[in-house]
Amino acid sequence: MKLITFVIPCFNSSEYMKKCIESCFCDKDCEILIVDDGSMKDNTYEIAKEYETKYPNICRAIHKENGGHGSVLNVGIKEAKGKYIKIVDSDDWLDKKLDLFVNKVAELVNSGVEPDLFISNFIYDKVSEKHKKVMQYRKTIVSEKLLTWDDINKFKVGNYLLMHSLMYKTEVLKKSKLVLPEKTFYVDNIYAYKPLEYVNTFYYIDIDLYHYYIGRSDQSVNEKVMIGRLEQQYKVTYKMIDDVDLTSIEIINKREYMLNYLSIVITITSILSIRSHDKMWLDKKNELWRYIKNKDYLLYKRLRYSLLGIFMNLPTALGRKISEIGYKIANKIYGFN
DSSP, X not given: OEXXXXXXXESSOTTTHHHHHHHTXXXXXXXXXXXXXXXXXXXXXXXXHHHHHHOTTTEEEEEEOXXXXXXXXXXXXXXXXXXXXXXXXXXXXXXXXXXXXXXXXHHHHHTTOOOSEEEEEEEEEETTOSSOEEEOXXXXXXXXXXXXXXXXXOOOTTOOOOGGGEEEEHHHHHHTTOOOOSSOSOTHHHHTTGGGGGOOOEEEEEEEEEEEEXXXXXXXXXXXXXHHTHHHHXXXXXXXXXXXXXXXXXXXXXXXXXXXXXXXXXXXXHHHHHHHTXXXXXXXXXXXXXXHHHHOHHXXXXXXXXXXXXXXXXXXXXXXXXXXXXXXXXXXXXXXX
8 A cells, every 4th residue: 555645637737737746756655646637638648648657656647538626536536545645736736845744644654643634734826926825724733743623723714624735544535435526616625524524533744735826817716717617616515515414423623613614615605606796696695595594494593693694695785795895805814716
């Protein structure tokens, strides 16, 4: 068994994938799965095969029909031979501190310490900004110690665990029966949410590891692009609501964290609907909140009467304008678009 499987989803990625692949090489027995999601416009798969030929004990090239980011992660999880899985999107890259991170993981595993989840920091490598925002968790999570949910302090808005900060134990992902929807963007929210049902132990390595490249006009997290893909945002949101029964989670801190994370996703879906200025999406937003109310009234009350829930449901055009102003302020502070 390898120590870590780095899964690199690629789609027409020939321009930048080499930087990503090269950044995943380390001095331990790890593997790099380069998964080509049916690229048609460039030589993505040929580049993947070059790496497989040059580094047959490290790199594996996998070609599949186009199915979107979720389908690539499904294949990566199925094919992984590593004890842990780290997802690295092909336009992102890992820091030169990777060896420090991997050596620490190896040291722990060799001593019999195998947490369900490793957490590290990530960097918003935003195109338009010289100062790069680093998402660190040292105020919430104690580093260099095996932890449970009882050891986790309350996460602040804008400081939640995203896919870039996570490295799950492979057996945890398989136990969670995670199957991400195909041809759908924003499935990383499901990836950072559903498996937590089966995560009971953590280990935080306080290293700025992952460079999250953000700011291209065609990127999936560009606000205009997200509004254009609201249908997929709703698909992911409904799946998160349906896939996890929060009332069945007995560990209080785990339930609270997952509830708050779900609240953030619902808020984003709602504010994008408001920002669209399209009656159809405003109606869809109201339908979503009615769905939550009918499915789980206690969940609805908790979400609806939270500060975020109140702001997302202010009546009249003036109320929606206030919601947009609040969103712009939060975006300025946290830089999530």
